[in-house]
Amino acid sequence: MISKGGRQQLEKLADIIGDVFGVAASTGVVLFSSVDDLPEGSFIELPDQEDASNLAESGFIQTNRYSYMKYFINDEEYLWFFVGRSKIDSKKILELAVCAYDNKEDSDRRKTLDFFRSLMVNGVDSVSAVDMSHYGSMRASVSGYAVIVIVNEKKKNIVSVDSEAQIAILESIFPMGQGFYVVPVEMGKTAVVCPLHSGFTFDDAVNQASLIKDTVLSEVMMNVSVAVGMAADGIRALPAAYKTAERAEAVGSTFELNEKCFVYDKLGVHRLVYGLGAESCLAYMKEVFGTEFLSERFSKAKSNTKDELLVTIKLFLENNQNISETSRALYVHRNTLIYRIDKFNKITERDCTKFEDGMLIGVALLIMQYFVKMFPERLETDFN
Incomplete structure (x- = not known):
């Protein structure tokens, strides 16, 4: 499809070239023509099989009637055609026409992308009302x-x-x-x-x-x-x-x-959770886990040490508090898993096997993950 800006550029090129000049789809349907006896929507004579093969190979051919140049717009194949002049002149004219059209298309494309970039990043006030109306009504x-x-x-x-x-x-x-x-x-x-x-x-x-x-x-x-x-x-x-x-x-x-x-x-x-501030995060985590648990966890976070207990409880909740599924996922014995759960419950004075406590702990674990990534400086000031 030829854009409005592209059509205007073709009209300028047609005025400069002066001879029969136009663009057709690969099917032969005329999309633009400089002469009235070859109107848009009519069909141009397509190259025969041999010429079509040469066109596919070289991108340009000249027949008894037209010179053709293959060109792609947005992955669609088009034929530029021209009547008159020698083969060398015809090829040069079509090459120059394609180059001029490309420059116009590139310019329009950059302008369009700049408009959308400015609009999205800087807001409505950063673009002109004319551009807003133009792109909004396209x-x-x-x-x-x-x-x-x-x-x-x-x-x-x-x-x-x-x-x-x-x-x-x-x-x-x-x-x-x-x-x-x-x-x-x-x-x-x-x-x-x-x-x-x-x-x-x-x-x-x-x-x-x-x-x-x-x-x-x-x-x-x-x-x-x-x-x-x-x-x-x-x-x-x-x-x-x-x-x-x-x-x-x-x-x-x-x-x-x-x-x-x-x-x-x-x-x-x-x-x-992502919208919470540091103080809100700390207050909730202390309420659910207690200071002792948090201090130990954040000490491991600061040293990038894998927190086995935290991983265990998180996976236990993700497996709907199912002992068998969690032990299989962790590749540990059932008794080892129960020991870790009991240890967690003792430190936090919560029971992660119960639904209500499980919900509170699940949210607190999300907040902890968020807190460590978003407020790493607080690990030093609040949990030395």
């Missing part, structure tokens, strides 16, 4: 938007540079020709703006987002975390959708959730 069938955020894994405080291959993978999953926008936000972070309509719902966006992690890992050996924010009911709501996608990624990564895609609306208690 697709009348759009009922809303979904925003997907992709963040590259950090290693030793260094984030791998976004490669062209990684962007190309995302664009293959979310083609710009279908209305998607793959927007590089900053080093190590990319956003995908997905228009929602009857043929592509919010659930479809989540399903597509779930493909990203494995695809990027297999293709470019980069581990990424992927998140989807709240649905935006219009283009003005895109900043909120982006912010909630960022928050979903932060929540999922902080709690190390085993999901291919973190969906903001499905993060439940993890999302609630």
